[in-house]
Amino acid sequence: MDGLELGSRLGLAALVGLVIGLERQLNQHEAGMRTHALVALGAAMFTIAGAYGFADVARTPNVDPARVAAQVASGIGFIGAGMIIRQGPSIRGLTSAATLWLTGALGVAAGAGASLATIIATAIVLVTLVGLRVAKPSVASLSSKIVTIEIQYEQGKGTLRPVLDSLERHHLRVEDLKIRDDTETSLRQVFVTVAGRKLSELDDLTNEMRGWGEVRHVELRRHYDLHD
Template identity: 35%
Template sequence: MGEWEMLLRLVLSGVLGALIGFERRSHSKQAGLRTHFVVAVGSALIMLVSKYGFWDLVGMNSVSLDPSRVAAQVVSGVGFLGAGTIIVEHQFVRGLTTAAGLWATAGIGIAIGAGMYIPGVGATVLIVIGLEIFNKLQKNEVYSIGRANLSEEGINSALDILKNSKMKISNIQVNRHHNKSNKDLEVRITFKVYTRNQNEIKDMMVNLLKIPYVRDVNIE
């Protein structure tokens, strides 16, 4: 295969990866257009080298080639890159979809590098359309993470406010820890708030702060 066709495959792979990256970027995710573009082009390049870079060794005695071995390492190697986009904070996980997108982008790059144009383009279209559809279906599921620091006496009052709130609140977690400065026992309540109404969030923060035992409330 000519080197110009190889270059065409790299360009096509980069364009397809950039499409997925643009969708992620439009939703303010950690890995955006540039990251997906580089992953796609790099994967396609590795696949080209794996498939065509060792033809001068074919036919030599005691030499056997397995083009799939190098490509297989791309799939596992991208896993480390995807792990960097996953954020675990107080048992809440973010970035899984972006990590999966990077992994899929690597697969698209491998497909285009191998000359499988239709599967590569088809996968890109399915991923972009699927992400957009599911984003719209889950637009009402946008949530904020709330944290309230308080003393142990205020746990029941704070939980009552969260339980009786008109907003959807889930994943309520209560963690006890000792204050490093005075070694007193403190409590942190962490929760998810599902709403787009900022006034509702402000009202709940005010209600929590009315509890004498609550030191501070943060919702982001």
């Protein structure tokens, strides 16, 4: 492989990394242009080194130079894992980690000389990131959300039935129901997990229950939201 071919492969790898990193950086994500460009360039270098750097041992039994490029995915996986962060009820960094991993794959393809595949895949990545970001509000409104209502109240007051009736009226599906009774305090603790597309009514319901005399505690626990 001559110098021009080498430069074009490495240049393409760095370019696709910069383009994808630009989208991430414009949306205020930690891994931006430099990170993605370096990952793609490094992946391309590993691929080229594996394909051309071991010419003397390529035909030796039990030696496979392609394994060098295969380890790129594992190595980038460690970097991506460090980008996934749990913040309260949210999990952040999943899309960025996947994008970084895919950027490594694009670098491998560029290093292997699959220029057309690299360009097409990059275009698909950009359409996915930008297009689905625009459509995200519409998709979120159609998907079901899951929350758990924790209620603690005095036993024998018939508190649970009105709660379940209210959930049914608002077309919220009960996914799970757990009841714990404390014989010493005569208090009952109920965990109701519900799913539905519109959960805004639950805030009104929980505020209403806080005004009931027999209710000691009400808490609304939202399950994990996934952010890129």
